[in-house]
Amino acid sequence: MVKENKPINDTPEVAGTPLAIELGENEKAMKLVAEILAGKIVDIRPAFDFTSELGFVYPDAEKVLGIETEEVLSVLESLADKGMLKRDFFDKFLRCPQCQSVSLRPTTHCPKCGSGNIGRGRVFEHFPCKFVGLEEEFISRGKYICPKCQQELKTIGTDYQSLGLLRKCHDCDEVFSVPVIKWRCLKCSALTAEDRVSEVKIYSYSLNEAKRGWLEFELEPKSKLTEFLQQRGYEVQENATTKGRSGAEHSIDILATRDDGIVAYNVAIGVAVAEYKVGLEQIFDFDDKAYDIGIHDKVLVVIPGLNKEAEKFAGQQRIRVLEVKDLETVLASSVPLPGEVTREPFEFKSKPQLIEYLQQRSYEVQENATMKGRSGAEHSIDILATRDDGIITHHVAIGVEVVEEPVGLDKVFDFDNKAYDIGILDKVFIAVPGLIKEARQFAQRQRIRVFEVEQLEPSR
Ligand SMILES: [Zn+2]
Ligand SMILES: [Zn+2]
Ligand SMILES: [Zn+2]
Incomplete structure (x- = not known):
């Protein structure tokens, strides 16, 4: 129907x-x-x-x-x-x-005149007068009598035939097999055509x-991770949208930023979910985004795990990879929190004051640290500051130049080269009494944070 x-x-x-x-x-x-x-x-x-x-x-x-x-x-x-x-x-x-x-009830209607006054049953055609009607219309005193010509029907197939089970409109006499359906609303009584x-x-x-792992992460560890980061002085933004150098807009699952006065950190935390194992493509995608935005602190939460080639790539690109169970371990074994630190801008007064400042911010400080670079050369860094955040360890190379004349390009270039060879990306250069213009421009281009001090206060 x-x-x-x-x-x-x-x-x-x-x-x-x-x-x-x-x-x-x-x-x-x-x-x-x-x-x-x-x-x-x-x-x-x-x-x-x-x-x-x-x-x-x-x-x-x-x-x-x-x-x-x-x-x-x-x-x-x-x-x-x-x-x-x-x-x-x-x-x-x-x-x-x-x-x-x-609450709708179907009602049947005549396709010709729309009347709801229709009957259903066997339909006979009386050959001599061509009358077509429902069986019930022919029944009269126990016999079949044609209601039109009043003759009795005799033998089926000779003087009349059955057309089968059909419907007939009592208002316009139309005989048909399929009625029109309309719906009567039992609440407001409206009658609606079937196609309406x-x-x-x-x-x-x-x-x-397929989403179970991800949802399990969303539900518990994610909020714990956010809290963990906030306790460590990070500002946390979920689903952060950032424009990259290419001009493309990227969305980072969690963007954690912190400026402790000396270094401004941006940590990109991605969440990669796969049904079986996270592959190269997903990790490549994440790395690409982070690169375009200019973030080198990269953490990727992988659910449920990482395949071999992706693992290799992550190692090369220095992506800290965490499975949910690793993350839970990290969150549970949280290192002591740094004390509440005021966020006033750092001002260099002396090397000991800088070291104290760093130590207050939970850095491990090494003066005149000697490190071997990728080239094989040994380099000496004025101050090497290391801070383990639990999910990522920050290494900061700090160069300090206290001289008579503004510091030239060669010193900054040399410092940058050393840091590059050692593989340190967070770079701070302190120059007393400042830098020459070219050196400042170079530092900016190489993302070296510079503190220029015109002159030091006379030591007490
Ligand atoms: Zn008849
Ligand atoms: Zn009709
Ligand atoms: Zn209604």
Whole structure:
């Protein structure tokens, strides 16, 4: 009875306005996800409830979240849109376009005149007079009598025939096999043509297993990691969008920044999820982004792990790779926190004062550190400051020049060269009484943080 070619509304209307739910920001979605991950809810299945507004409810989810069906549906739809939940077709509802009620009753109508006054049954044709009618119209005192010519029907196949089970309109006498279906709303009484009635698909929802690892990370370790970083003086931005040198916009899962007065750190933390193992492509992508933005402190959380060639590449590119279990270990064995440090700009007064300043900020300080470079040459660095943040260790090379005349390009060039050969990317150069212009420009280009001091206070 249902025609094949009617328009099907593929986007469920009730879910037509997905709320902008950001996971991590939306407690309800997270709560629901947590219940699913914990196995407390397996399938979120709808149940029919014609006393409800929508005609169905999600009893489990509603109980967990303590909210109404419509809101639950928004949460479910947004999680499904993000690929965290899978939709499975459950049923299709028809809805009155006037009042949205699901209480509709089908009614049949004559295709010629639209009347609802139609009968159904065996239909006979009387050959002599050509009359066509329902069997019941021929029955008279236990015999078949033609209501048109009043003759008795004798033998089927000779003077009359049966056309089979059909319908006949009592208003216009049209005989037909397929009636027109219309829907009567039991709430507002509106009668709606079949192709005008709203269709709503309803779904049951279940976890997208491919996302389990990622969701498990989102749920617990991620917020702990954020907290861990904040305790270490980082400002943390989730899903940070940054423009790279190429002009392209990049999104970094977690961007942690900290300026301790001497060095400004930017740590890019990526999260890579794969069903089996994270491969080269994903890690390459992350490294590319970090490079374009100009970040050299790179941490990649891999779920569930990394394949061999990706591991090799990560090593070459100095990406700290953490599996969730590693991350949990790091978070649990947290090093003592640096004391609360005021964020006033650093001012160089003397080498001992600089060392104290660094030590207050949890750096290990080595004066006149000798290090072997990649070239094989030995280099001496005025101050080598090392700080282990738990998830990343920062090495800072500090060059100090206290001379009579502004420091020239050669000194800065030499310092930069040494740092490059040793493989240190965080570079600080302190110049008393300042730098010449070319040296300053060079330092800027090489991302060396420069402190220029015109003259030192006379030591007390
Ligand atoms: Zn007849
Ligand atoms: Zn009719
Ligand atoms: Zn209605």
